[in-house]
Amino acid sequence: MNIELILFGAFALLTLLSAGTVIFARSPINSAMALVSTFFFLAGIYVLLWAHTVAVMQVLVYAGAIMVLFLFVIMLLNLGESPTRGKPTLARIAGGAATVGLFAVLAIILLKLPAAPATLSAGTQASFGTIATMGQVIFTQWLLPFEAVSLLLLVAMVGAVVVAKSRI
């Protein structure tokens, strides 16, 4: 039992608990706060995977920007708690069955994956996951998708303003 496995277990358990709170919380604001903690624990898991840049982006963009947007909208709409809860309707039972079935299929497939050697060569170890390497990959091989994403964000921004504004 090494320290990495313990950390992974703790982060995984906390992530799943927070995700469960997101689904089952009564008020949307509790869901949003649980989602923030889910993102933080996932950032911890990314650090365990040596993806430091992704972990930082997770905290900055997801837990920072996107969740602020969510909380802002929830407070703007002034929503109360969900009126009904806990009644096992047909839709809920079917949804639960579909979820369990999908997870069973995924788990069977993943457990049959060939065990891969999980060690990196010494050359890649030093630069793996750093923002310099990521920037180099993005700006050489993936420049067009990167620019397309910037265009996508611009279109989304303009579209959000157009859709959400009140009558002119």
Add this chain to the structure above:
Amino acid sequence: MVPITYYLLLAAALFCMGMFGVLVRRNALVIFMCVELMLNAANLTFVAFARMRGDDLGHVSAFFVIAVAAAEAAIGLAIVIAVFRSRGSVLVEDIRTMKH
């Protein structure tokens, strides 16, 4: 080193929880949050495979997924606000103009 299968199983569990929320919850905002959970599960899979292969491409994919998620959240929440203005509700079962 934790086996990569554990990370993939965690991502699968997270994805399934998000799917359950999308199928079961009625509040459009919570449904959006569950979509974010599913996108995060996809990100975790990308990063886990990047770690396994020693290749930074998975991190780049996660970066693009995060950017698309930001755009999706902005548009989705704007639509929720517009629907709330015209219908006075964010429960998806109250919105069935296009159903019939």
